Amino acid sequence: MKILIGLINGMISGATPILLAALGGAYTYYAGVFNIAMEGMLLTGAFFAVLGSYYTGSWLIGVLLAILGALFLSLIFILFAVVLKTDEFVTGIALNLFAVGATTYMLRKIFSVKGVFSNPAIQPIPAIRLPLAENIPFVGEILSGQILMVWVAGLATILTYFLIFQTRFGLRLRAAGYNPARLDSSGVPSSRMRALSLLACGVLCGLGGSFLSLGYVNLFAENMSAGRGWISLAAIILVNGNPLGIALISLLFGFSDGLGLLLQGYRVPSQFTAMVPYIATLIALYFYAARKRRLNSA
Amino acid sequence: MRQKILNALIGIVVALLLGAVLLLLQGYDPLATYEALFRYSLFGYYPFATTLRNAVPLVLPGLSAAIAFASGVVNLGQPGQLVMGALFATVGGLYLDLPPALMIPVLALLSMLGGLLWAGVAALLRRFFDMSEFIVTLMLNMIADFFTAWAITEPFKDPAAFSPMTPQINPNGWLPKWGEFNTMILFMFAAVILAWFVFNRWKAGYEWRITGQNALFARLGGCNINRNFMAVMLMTGALAGLAGGLVVMGGPHRFIRGLGANYAWDGVMIAIVANNGLIATFLYGLFFSAIQTGALGMELITSVPNEISQVLQAVLVLVIVASREYLNTFVEQRAARRRAREART
Amino acid sequence: MTNNPTLIEMRHIVKVYPPSVLALDDVTVDFRRGEIHSIVGENGAGKSTLMKVLYGLTQANSGEIIYKGEPVHFREPGEAIAAGIGMVHQEIVLIPEYTVWENIVLGVEPVNWLGKIDRQRARQLVKQKIDEFQFNLDPDARVESISVAARQKVEILTLLYRNVEVLILDEPTAVLTPQEIPQLFAELNRLRDGGHTILFISHRLEEVLELSDRITVMRKGKKVDTVPASATTRQELARMMVGRDVIFTTRRKPQPPGEAVLRVENLSLREDHGRVRLNNLNFEVRAGEIVGVAGVEGNGQFELVNTLMGIQKPTSGRIFIRNVDITHFDILQRRQYISFVPQDRGKMGASLVAPLWEDAIMTHHRLNPRFSQWNGLLLNTRFAQQFTRDLIENFSVVAPSPRAPFRTLSGGNQQKVIVGRELLLQSDFVLLDQPTRGLDVGSMEYIHDQILRIRAEGRAVLMISADLEEIFLLSDRILVLYRGQLVGNLPVEQTNPQEVGSLMLEGQVQSS
Amino acid sequence: PATSTQEQPKRVVYLINGALGDNAFYDSGKAGIDNIAREYGVETRTIECNFDAGKYEPSLRAAVDFADVIFVISYGFEDQLKEFADQYPNKIFVNIDTVVENSKKTITSVDFIEEESAYLAGVVAGLATLDTTIPNINPDKIIGVVGGDVDPVVSAFVFAYENGAKSIDPEIQVLKKSLGGAWDDSARGKQAALQLYDQKADVVFQVAAAAGIGVLQAARERQLYAIGVDTNQNDLEPGYVIASDIKNVGKAIEDVYKAINDGTYQPGQVLKYGIAQGGVDIALEAQIQVLPQSIIDQVMALRQQIIDGSLKIELYNNQNVWQ
Numbered sequence A: 001m002k003i004l005i006g007l008i009n010g011m012i013s014g015a016t017p018i019l020l021a022a023l024g025g026a027y028t029y030y031a032g033v034f035n036i037a038m039e040g041m042l043l044t045g046a047f048f049a050v051l052g053s054y055y056t057g058s059w060l061i062g063v064l065l066a067i068l069g070a071l072f073l074s075l076i077f078i079l080f081a082v083v084l085k086t087d088e089f090v091t092g093i094a095l096n097l098f099a100v101g102a103t104t105y106m107l108r109k110i111f112s113v114k115g116v117f118s119n120p121a122i123q124p125i126p127a128i129r130l131p132l133a134e135n136i137p138f139v140g141e142i143l144s145g146q147i148l149m150v151w152v153a154g155l156a157t158i159l160t161y162f163l164i165f166q167t168r169f170g171l172r173l174r175a176a177g178y179n180p181a182r183l184d185s186s187g188v189p190s191s192r193m194r195a196l197s198l199l200a201c202g203v204l205c206g207l208g209g210s211f212l213s214l215g216y217v218n219l220f221a222e223n224m225s226a227g228r229g230w231i232s233l234a235a236i237i238l239v240n241g242n243p244l245g246i247a248l249i250s251l252l253f254g255f256s257d258g259l260g261l262l263l264q265g266y267r268v269p270s271q272f273t274a275m276v277p278y279i280a281t282l283i284a285l286y287f288y289a290a291r292k293r294r295l296n297s298a
Numbered sequence B: 001m002r003q004k005i006l007n008a009l010i011g012i013v014v015a016l017l018l019g020a021v022l023l024l025l026q027g028y029d030p031l032a033t034y035e036a037l038f039r040y041s042l043f044g045y046y047p048f049a050t051t052l053r054n055a056v057p058l059v060l061p062g063l064s065a066a067i068a069f070a071s072g073v074v075n076l077g078q079p080g081q082l083v084m085g086a087l088f089a090t091v092g093g094l095y096l097d098l099p100p101a102l103m104i105p106v107l108a109l110l111s112m113l114g115g116l117l118w119a120g121v122a123a124l125l126r127r128f129f130d131m132s133e134f135i136v137t138l139m140l141n142m143i144a145d146f147f148t149a150w151a152i153t154e155p156f157k158d159p160a161a162f163s164p165m166t167p168q169i170n171p172n173g174w175l176p177k178w179g180e181f182n183t184m185i186l187f188m189f190a191a192v193i194l195a196w197f198v199f200n201r202w203k204a205g206y207e208w209r210i211t212g213q214n215a216l217f218a219r220l221g222g223c224n225i226n227r228n229f230m231a232v233m234l235m236t237g238a239l240a241g242l243a244g245g246l247v248v249m250g251g252p253h254r255f256i257r258g259l260g261a262n263y264a265w266d267g268v269m270i271a272i273v274a275n276n277g278l279i280a281t282f283l284y285g286l287f288f289s290a291i292q293t294g295a296l297g298m299e300l301i302t303s304v305p306n307e308i309s310q311v312l313q314a315v316l317v318l319v320i321v322a323s324r325e326y327l328n329t330f331v332e333q334r335a336a337r338r339r340a341r342e343a344r345t
Numbered sequence C: 001m002t003n004n005p006t007l008i009e010m011r012h013i014v015k016v017y018p019p020s021v022l023a024l025d026d027v028t029v030d031f032r033r034g035e036i037h038s039i040v041g042e043n044g045a046g047k048s049t050l051m052k053v054l055y056g057l058t059q060a061n062s063g064e065i066i067y068k069g070e071p072v073h074f075r076e077p078g079e080a081i082a083a084g085i086g087m088v089h090q091e092i093v094l095i096p097e098y099t100v101w102e103n104i105v106l107g108v109e110p111v112n113w114l115g116k117i118d119r120q121r122a123r124q125l126v127k128q129k130i131d132e133f134q135f136n137l138d139p140d141a142r143v144e145s146i147s148v149a150a151r152q153k154v155e156i157l158t159l160l161y162r163n164v165e166v167l168i169l170d171e172p173t174a175v176l177t178p179q180e181i182p183q184l185f186a187e188l189n190r191l192r193d194g195g196h197t198i199l200f201i202s203h204r205l206e207e208v209l210e211l212s213d214r215i216t217v218m219r220k221g222k223k224v225d226t227v228p229a230s231a232t233t234r235q236e237l238a239r240m241m242v243g244r245d246v247i248f249t250t251r252r253k254p255q256p257p258g259e260a261v262l263r264v265e266n267l268s269l270r271e272d273h274g275r276v277r278l279n280n281l282n283f284e285v286r287a288g289e290i291v292g293v294a295g296v297e298g299n300g301q302f303e304l305v306n307t308l309m310g311i312q313k314p315t316s317g318r319i320f321i322r323n324v325d326i327t328h329f330d331i332l333q334r335r336q337y338i339s340f341v342p343q344d345r346g347k348m349g350a351s352l353v354a355p356l357w358e359d360a361i362m363t364h365h366r367l368n369p370r371f372s373q374w375n376g377l378l379l380n381t382r383f384a385q386q387f388t389r390d391l392i393e394n395f396s397v398v399a400p401s402p403r404a405p406f407r408t409l410s411g412g413n414q415q416k417v418i419v420g421r422e423l424l425l426q427s428d429f430v431l432l433d434q435p436t437r438g439l440d441v442g443s444m445e446y447i448h449d450q451i452l453r454i455r456a457e458g459r460a461v462l463m464i465s466a467d468l469e470e471i472f473l474l475s476d477r478i479l480v481l482y483r484g485q486l487v488g489n490l491p492v493e494q495t496n497p498q499e500v501g502s503l504m505l506e507g508q509v510q511s512s
Numbered sequence D: 001p002a003t004s005t006q007e008q009p010k011r012v013v014y015l016i017n018g019a020l021g022d023n024a025f026y027d028s029g030k031a032g033i034d035n036i037a038r039e040y041g042v043e044t045r046t047i048e049c050n051f052d053a054g055k056y057e058p059s060l061r062a063a064v065d066f067a068d069v070i071f072v073i074s075y076g077f078e079d080q081l082k083e084f085a086d087q088y089p090n091k092i093f094v095n096i097d098t099v100v101e102n103s104k105k106t107i108t109s110v111d112f113i114e115e116e117s118a119y120l121a122g123v124v125a126g127l128a129t130l131d132t133t134i135p136n137i138n139p140d141k142i143i144g145v146v147g148g149d150v151d152p153v154v155s156a157f158v159f160a161y162e163n164g165a166k167s168i169d170p171e172i173q174v175l176k177k178s179l180g181g182a183w184d185d186s187a188r189g190k191q192a193a194l195q196l197y198d199q200k201a202d203v204v205f206q207v208a209a210a211a212g213i214g215v216l217q218a219a220r221e222r223q224l225y226a227i228g229v230d231t232n233q234n235d236l237e238p239g240y241v242i243a244s245d246i247k248n249v250g251k252a253i254e255d256v257y258k259a260i261n262d263g264t265y266q267p268g269q270v271l272k273y274g275i276a277q278g279g280v281d282i283a284l285e286a287q288i289q290v291l292p293q294s295i296i297d298q299v300m301a302l303r304q305q306i307i308d309g310s311l312k313i314e315l316y317n318n319q320n321v322w323q
């Protein structure tokens, strides 16, 4: 029982940063921006979250700073890819490289450490206890005690869904991806929508980064995004950007990651259990492709 | 052509200037830093030889990516293909015993086979299940990483070693050195020339290029799209795999942890910076190798930390590509304005 | 109407596309309030560019625009729309995934305080406009599911929804059927009578004469003249456009057809969920014969081409060329028997970024052994260059060199390269899909001559065209496709455009 | 070739295969280097290879060009190290944490007996899991360990840890998780630890560098206990880290350098650094002391036995400790 609850909680916390980053990527996906900079934005967000929280003692300021940090990368992305029309893939790769170098450098410069900065003065994002739900067996143990950012991620999923499919902003955003010429000639510059989508991505990746460094664990480590930005990209592409689908894939990924660790207790070499999430992604892709083929032929 | 070279040079210069500003802001002396950077990468027998050698695992995956992208194939699996190639060559080197003249080519071929098979997995999944090679190759990179890690900690481990690694391969499979020059660079030159030749002179290369530009047109023109996709996937996989084999045969002579580092991924980046041009990929590969190699000297002499060289590389990538595109439009617009002025008079 | 006050004046407009295409060369023209003003000219004459400059889609290098007496400068279409000028592009730019009303309100969506789109109101507003202009459109239909003519209406409605006074229509009739055109014209006339100013671009001179109040003729970036429609003729317009006389009658000489080259037997294509795309087609095309395929777009032409070319597999039926059953051949095998000119140059006919020679040798490189070296491994580039130079010469292509990027060629020259490439394949059967779509009179004439020449050589031609005039001009026999069915197989001498038109629209000849 | 008669060295390089910032092994060595610089006024440099095999040879070459004394942590480039040592017999090569022997026998190796301290860590964990008077300790005899990878060094830790725990009570079960090389992914480290706690382990030993900090944080979250590694991490999560297994690389480096400076240095030795030599140790003191004095006394007694040689700790010998 405890293991199962642990697995579910692990799934939720594993999914949260991926979900937040992927939701951010969904905006750019719909706006027709090929954005692979989520990895760098997560990392930058994680760094600035710790920076803000450590110096001010307020996790909220940490989160805000994380958003600003990730937004800074968004601005560079906008400058190069939207204004100067540089190839988006190149811009993304360069920004990821930049984020690793810059956060490592700042870590050394500001905190005079390399590798990990962990300090009791870093205020974590609080966990939300639900006194009512707590008494329900099983469900209560999952619902209560989740870190605030988990709920934020859930909310962000719904909000993103609403924004993209129900609002003026969303109609224009998707138009920028489907046919920018149409949007341009209807008087809304498509480049503006692309820029806005990148800003949205920055905000969400900032939140995701702050979850990494102030939520699940309470420290900054070099390269602590550890490929989650790439997984979020795979999640987006797998479900064509649909926010609900993204939530599902993120959970699947969080689950298989935890499952991989758990399987180690059962005589599978750790390198193979570590592959589980990636193999799960491939399997998801298989079913997705099969479904698409069916739809196409129908 | 001259314009292209000029644009590249301007981009590099602007990027280096920007980098200098960054260094100044952080309180380092940019001149001394660049001096150290290039002294440890270009000016000198050993530095130059090292730069050439370090270029191998950048240029080969770069060529692989350039050919794939230019053919409309999104093979991003170079990192995985590289380590699989390295593993194949290593295992071959552990169990085979042939005279060097045979052993070296056999191991090189084995490494190509490793990369080819790993790319082949992605190709087959795409071909028969319609699974986008973009995601598949990315996932296979991770899987290859763990798989090779397992291979060197379990079945092929060196029991005498303190960290996961295989024993050394048979010395007959070691690439000889000429002075400081490692003969692995010969393989690189040969690969560049061959790849260029195949891509630009072969009939298949012609079809790949056209397919990359307009797949429907190529298909209607009678090109066998599926076969070409397979061929490109396998060939680019083999190129990346070869890089892995050469790294083993010319470097530590065994598969050790961290063998692949970030090379292949940097190679992909280089291919894009080079706009998928093969010769340009080669040149940029040398250039970035020089930066990476020189970073060591930079660290040693001016104690600029090596993460600064990472930032510098990011700036280089962005600025080179942005300025190339900016300069192209700038040049064209200037010509247009001149033309308009002529028309008015 | 021709005496109305001037609404827009464009003065001394110069526009160069980088690096050096002089698209507008000192053009001065005026448009009056409440007129339908047509602009005609060959491909590349600069018609679209002139309108794009007015609309703010592209910026002129010099010159000025006076609108309602004030100098204006629109930096983007939004500003032009705000000032009351709207444009429907030559290529329809709608979002197929969106519904009609979503396309129309995009950019000026009615929303509630949350930013949520007020669907009810948006649909109602669109409905109102549809009714007001009697457009007969379903606001909830997805654009990908409606006809080309309906899409055109969506484009026009989009502008009317924004209350523009000036409507710019860039070749709106190019994609319409003969029956749809009068409807559009009636709508335009109604708009004009309601006080709108309409700027209309077209190649089709008889349309222009019928519709316009005044006509401006352009040639090679220059304005030739502006004339009242009532004071000119088709011949005169054509002469101004191309700078010489143009013949409009057929030069097709009678010629007895030979034996059957293409034979299609019981060809059907059914999609998985049962929709019938091609329904039991039976026909043949004989040597020395041009067979035209008429039909409203979307009635099976696309699928006919796809099954003939091997892109789609027919559900049943067989295809023979000279008694060889090619039904199960792959594309390359078919290419030994079929020359094919596709309808969309950029999408199917060539790679725009490749150098000209690489586009010119496609298919030849597989079929003609002289392109091979080293047992077919290597491409004989020297021969390829020679081949391209010959093609350029024999098909009067204007191109700087075989190495010039294909996209730098003008549309007409691109089409000549493709036609030349295909005709040089020497196959017995030639499949032409809209061979002159979007081409100007000069290029069209040239391509028509080539088609007649291969007929004279005794090759069999199947030509799909949306242009009935072209079909009647060239064909010996006309096939009419209606809902995937062959509803007419008529020798050209025994029919007329009205009959074919009815077959296209109704699948049968009206009894009235 | 006696280096002892040579003039005083001027430049020292600390060459590591990985990167600084592990809060542990490499950093501890760096501290020793910094102390040398301060005490003897020599110029020092650190070269990090970031686990990039392509950098090993050029780095070694640069180090040889630059310095007279080279301290290396040579995982991965033992072969090149031998070559260079043979080529430059006048330079001093000190290899840390592994044993490398070149044909001219000039390389000095510092070998840490990590089994000694890890054994004691196992003893601490074993005693703690049996002592239900400690808050939140459950009656199950289960403890855990999280390793960064499954390499021989981590395996040696796990091996001795298990032996230590079983020496207290053979029924104690040791659950093991490895992060498959994700040394820097502290979230993963935390998740692994949480799973162990959910499987009823009440003490988890981390051998996972940066990822291991996540283990310590998991202990706080579950209100259970962890054991730190390499440096004294007892106060990183006060009240939840009950001990740290310390590896004092800096001390070894300083000792060797002192010998060089004093002229007593002998090339080609293998210097064993166990608890007695101050190379490894167990640290129990903490701001908030969780362990009862009885346990502390018991561990200290065993530690003393190891120092005076009355307790011999079994060394790791390539057994598969991961089941």
Ligand SMILES: Nc1ncnc2c1ncn2[C@@H]1O[C@H](COP(=O)(O)OP(=O)(O)OP(=O)(O)O)[C@@H](O)[C@H]1O
Binding pocket: B004, B005, B008, B009, B200, B274, B276, B277, B278, B279, B280, B281, B283, B284, B287
């Ligand atoms: N890093 C660089 N430094 C200097 N010059 C460069 C660099 N990168 C590219 N160039 C120049 O740009 C030119 C264009 O490269 P590109 O690879 O497109 O040419 P190519 O290989 O001949 O083309 P293709 O591969 O299509 O045949 C190169 O020939 C080279 O002279």
Ligand SMILES: Nc1ncnc2c1ncn2[C@@H]1O[C@H](COP(=O)(O)OP(=O)(O)OP(=O)(O)O)[C@@H](O)[C@H]1O
Binding pocket: C017, C018, C021, C022, C023, C041, C042, C043, C044, C045, C046, C047, C048, C049, C050, C090, C410, C411, C438
């Ligand atoms: N975006 C562009 N870049 C470069 N050249 C262009 C561009 N658009 C048009 N041109 C060139 O400018 C000239 C005028 O083009 P324009 O589209 O105005 O002609 P048009 O009269 O509308 O022709 P058509 O009847 O084919 O639509 C042509 O030579 C064309 O090739």
Ligand SMILES: [Mg+2]
Binding pocket: B276, B277, B278, B279, B280
């Ligand atoms: Mg090139």
Ligand SMILES: [Mg+2]
Binding pocket: C047, C048, C049, C090, C170
């Ligand atoms: Mg036009």
